[in-house]
Amino acid sequence: MRSINPRIRRIWPLMALFAAVLVRPAYAVDAEAAINSFKHLGPASCSSNVCHGKLNPQPGKDVALNEYRIWSQEDRHSQAYRTLETEDSRRIAAKLGLPSATTAKICLDCHADNVPSERRGPKFQLTDGVGCEACHGGSEKWIDSHAAEKATHKENLAKGMYPSETPVMRASLCLTCHLGTKDKFATHIIMGAGHPRLSFELEAYTSNQPSHFTVDADYVERKGKIEGANLWVTGQLENARRYLTLLQGPRFQVGGIFPELAFYDCHGCHHPLEDKRWTPQRAGPGIKPGTLRLQNQTFMVLQAVAQVLGSGAEELTEARAQLVKAGQSDLSSVRVASTRLLNWIASRESLSTRKFSPAEVANIRRTLLNYAANDKASDFAAAEQVVLGVESLSYSLGDREKRKGALDALYNAVKSDRNFSPSKFADVAKTVQGQF
Secondary structure: OOOOOHHHHHHOOOOOOOOOOOOOOOOHHHHHHHHOOOOEOOHHHHOOOOOOOOOOOOOOOOOOOOHHHHHHHHOHHHHHHHHOOOHHHHHHHHHOOOOOOOOOHHHHHHHOOOOOHHHEOOOOOHHHOOOHHHHHOOOOOOOOHHHOOOOOHHHHHHOOOOOOOOHHHHHHHHHHHHOEOOOOEOOHHHHHOOOOOOOOOHHHHHHHOOOOOOOOHHHHHHHOOOOHHHHHHHHHHHHHHHHHHHHOOOOOOOOOOOOOHHHEOHHHOOOOOOOOOOOHHHHOOOOOOOOOOEOOHHHHHHHHHHHHHOOOHHHHHHHHHHHHHHOOOOHHHHHHHHHHHHHHHHOOHHHHOOOOOHHHHHHHHHHHHHHHHOOOOOOHHHHHHHHHHHHHHHHHHOOOHHHHHHHHHHHHHHOOOOOOOHHHHHHHHHHHHHHO
């Protein structure tokens, strides 16, 4: 198992789950419906020492059986509800006019396994936070049979277990909180009240999650295996797809004179006025200084992939610029531009399952750094994705330790958005380029 750079733990919140085979089921966008189809019995239903509650991993078993201990002691999902009890959360709730963060649906939907009351079993507790079934699906139908000696993973899935080992399904589920849905979303008002800005990168978050599984021969036989580069690409594709889908729905235009500002680049406005950051390279063709820019860091990453593979990079450049311009115009233009990008993504579904050669992975990594060094990816959100991507691809190539000094320099340049400097980040990227 890979050693995680501790800077990821400080800079980005965690979210992701398991690892395995790539397919795109038709119901990928219905992650919440799949998770909530059956009753959630609560982590206590899995915590006995004859189930998943052992203190240490058990040899000779398909699973280690100490998963509950890992979740309860190491996994920040288990602490999600407790976050709502902090002074910061109380202040946010007060600013939003909520009686309490611990009772408000808007908070509980992501800080707990907030399934409807009729889907809660006798041991279920909201205070458990984001528990087992928030990721594995309601266990009502499979909790007994999944422990049978001859039980198969396919049978478990047929009874309602969520296929979180499938990257596209994992990404779809993670994004329900780490980006949002039509029903739950961290709006500009919520962030203005004090909620942290959301960010997501599937492969890095997966690796940073305390692992409660081992990808051994038995695991691969039952669930398959996914390489890091494919997991990274899948996360970028699904992130882009979800963002564009939300842009086309009611979340983007909720009424009033302004669109939903959470869809725009936070740091385009939130930096000291004396720090004149705008450059034509980062803004894109035809984008004037002082304009609000819809987020496009994920499209920047996909452009690097497309450029290396010779698959529609120029078209994506034009579509990115069209989206940013549309975001300064009107709702109809945004829908047209986002549809164009959705079509671009749909025509490249195979990127998720494509076999990437080591040379291609290394070239994508160099391309990301080249964008940053040439001031094309040095706004904070873009820089963040560059750093996460470069490290993820380094692990995929197996040369992360050889690049540790360069990666540390990149992380230091983005460890605080408060002190971030686009020009300094570009300089760092330029300095370390030769090491990749």
